[in-house]
Amino acid sequence: MPKESLDSDKVNYMIWRGLVYSLIDRDIAQVTKDGVAAVNGFFGPLTPTSTESPAPDEGEFENARKHEIDNEQPQPTTNGPASKRGRLSNGYENGFEPTPMELDDEQNPDENAYPSPEQLPSPVVATVGPEQGTQMDKVSELSTETIFLELSDDQTSRNAVLLQCEWNPRDPQILAAVGTDALARMWTLDHRGTVITVMSPTSDESVKFALPNNHNLHQQPLEVTWTSDEDFVICGGDLLQALHCVDGVISPTRKYETREGHALSKLSFDWRTGSLATASETGTIDIWDQTGSRRSFNAHQGVITSLAWQPLPFPVHVSDDSERLLASAGEDGAISIWNARSAETKSRSSMTMGSTVVSLSFTPDGVFIAGGTTDRILIWKVEDPALPRASWLRSDQTGWRTPMSQDSAGDENQYNLCWDANGHKLAYGAGNSLAVINFRQ
Template sequence: MVAKEFLDSDRVNFLVWRFLLEGNYRETAAKFQKEWHVKQPHREFAFARHVKSHALVSVINRGLQYHALEREHARKLLPPNASAEAAEALKFGIFGPLDANPQGRIEEEEEEDAEGEEVFEEEVSRKRPQQQLSNGSPVKRQRLSNGLENGAEAPASVSVPASAPMTTSAAGTGAVAGTAPTATAAPAPVTTPMEIDNQPDNHAYPSPLEGEQAPEPMVRTDGPEQGTQVDKVEELAPETTFIRLVDDQAEGQGRGNTPSPASPSGPDNAPILLQCEWNPRDPSILAAAGTDALARVWTVARAGPVEPGQDHVSPQGHSLLDRDVPRDTTVTALSWTADGAAIAVATDSRNQASINVWSAEGAHLQSMEVSEPPIIKLSWNPNNTALLAISPDKGGALVTVHYPPAGNSLSFLLPGHDIAATPLDAVWTGDAEFLLCGGDLMMCLQCTDTTIIAGRKFESKEDDSFTQVLFDGRSRLAATSSDKGTLDLWDENGQRRSISAHQGAITTMQWQPIPEDQIGADDERLIATGGDDCAILIWNARMPESKPKCFLTMDSPIMRLAFTPDGAFIAGATSTQVLIWKVGSHAVPRASWSRPVHPGWLSPKANTESDEEDEHCLCWDADGQKLAYGSNSRLAIINFRR
């Protein structure tokens, strides 16, 4: 007996709620959620994590397919002397006549419904602003359709073989092969591309009844160069190579003089990747940090196809640790200088913490001791003269600013602040001033010649839970994220403007980079946020009260996002996939990448039946040509051709 899935109002409501979010009907979704009396649907239901994107449309499509099969079965059972009414009834589907032209019918009925349409548009106009064309005319809302325009790509009448059905259902599915001969198919409807699935046959996902897939619709986007490009979604998996995280040379020489505890690393005895960063000036240099004494810099050529039988590459590289460092050392943070000339590395080795500065070529420059591990943050100031570090100290939090190569340092203590329970984050706003946030704390600190003094302490609420802070030098705005989905924007006077950005925690955010030789618009400054709700949103920080400029969705929670250095493209990463969009042209991703099956991707903390993952990294090289994606024990270099 076939097992049918259980269905109740919560499951139906969840599908509708997800559909509203994916369709960018965020206000409607919020009202629906309020009347549903469920605060966080994606967290409160055990089934939520199994529901894929566009699930409602997929289920409806499959229902239409089933309806089409029922209709075809009934047609075959019709006796030759069946009445005309019985045969005519089989020409109707869920949405009416199967051979109807939606566009034509709507235009014919426009005059009849003019009065009602005016009332409806008047009501809608009060609730949302009208989009305007260049000549001032309002833009009509896109109608869901099969994804192809009538014209050269979609002829008005197409001859159909004898084995093909004459008509199709509203979902683009027809009767199965083997029907009676027919003359011609119905005229193709003149409609606009389907917003929710971008599939040429009106399926959110390919139908199991289909044989060969129709070609994907071509999307016109404004490329990084002048002019217009015609592109389709490019699969980048063939352009991927993998970095081997284990230092084979050190392994052969036997790193460390004392035996280390059993490694917690993955199936290949590989380290767990905690952070990776490209050199900000040299697109061929990549640094990575992690467990099991992982602190290496590789020289990576432009990625190419993986040769058969290989799952990694061994580019030239060098370690950022001394040879006598124990194998169980964890590298907790790293930070490049803005000019890419040096890199700072923080280590935690058997309850001893230190910071070492290395040149890009691998020469050791300086070492600095820290009282307690772990060091959770490293950051150079804009002119590369001071290095900020955050670490615990005697039950509190210690913020230290080191001045290499002079060797002196300044410190600021936050008594009683447990960074294990409430991590701190910091960002420089100038060469001697930085912001510090975490939990309900948000304050400005300034370095003098002899100490660090507390400046302005921003007003916060008791339920604030700041997790990350970023500063934009162009707009002089600071942005903070929270695990409640709120994006806060702060000006230099401490004025705060809040945006309810996500349903759930904000997991990642970044200001859109603007090249120094470009002048940005006075009324626009973009910042992107990603969250547990599987969405990436791009906001105009100059107008935080407005709706997001872009709404991008993925199949599962967003782990990381990253703009190319020129701000032209944005990449979003989940635990299994990376999508790349052209900023400002988000109807269809420019490229996609799905990670291959390999045990090294899985969390070492998870049991064999779980695909839970802990650590993820995503970053672009200086040219925006290579994307590094890391997850636990694997590091992929994805080649992207613009």
């Protein structure tokens, strides 16, 4: 049997109908056995039906009626459906405030009086914010700052098992370790950041210097060039620092004022004029004089990959008004030659290789320049760079394609070009492969 729908119009009709019946009952004025008319209201008699006791005044009767209704349990009435029961008093002395009915909402589309359990809405899950205990901060990655220490330099003791290690309680730079196979070793960790080491080619001696401010070598690789027998300059990121090495001690000297975020990546020194050239990842070249002043010009679109000063044979003298040529290459595939002493910001000449130029090299006499990409080399004459004089294709050489070089081709990130003392042969290195190219017999 289908359920009957129930809305506010039907409820209002039922209430109106009950009021009409109550009015009829009062008009009929049913007489009791004592001859006193019993006046009834919609919810019951309004006057007492017995004359044995005096009738209370109107106020006392009203209070008594309210007290009786508030304390008694509701009884079924005969003026409405069997499922309806009388309401408890809401506590208002001067009437009541009706509560709006919500029977006409569109929450029951099948028009049944009561929704079935299948039609009840699903509970809504409250999501005020992240669950308690959820980590919102970024996790610091410590792998790049790890230093690995060898437990033993002796090959026969490489299987030693570490049993205990302890830091010196007063010196945080000293770490000791003991273990099996007579392992007992102590390390002095001068610095956990970037350390510069100068080694002597004629002895086993070396000198170390720790960079201040914990320079991150992984994010900002360093370039270095000697400016004399005892002085050198390093650059990387925002760092451009001159250092002095003598009597087994490295000490900083001049620190150049660089632009923040300039990202220096290449460095080259011209001992003929004492000029220092630096290149940035933004394509800018800076020429620094001996006083620390600089002159800048935009050279490439993007990262500059190589810088090289043109060599001059002896006894060529460089006067104050002589030009000084500097070659640069970049990821934009261009090679440009600049007069570093000129106020002109336009290059003296330029060539293009079509893809990223990874290395540059002048012949010792400065007559030719070679540029290399990942797969070929082109050689130009400096005074006439309109067309290359020679070329070499890496893919054409069968000896280059060894099984090992094929496996590591995807890992190549270092390339080198250099000429022999006569300018006849060119060495080209890429990854773990090295080729010697004959240019002139």
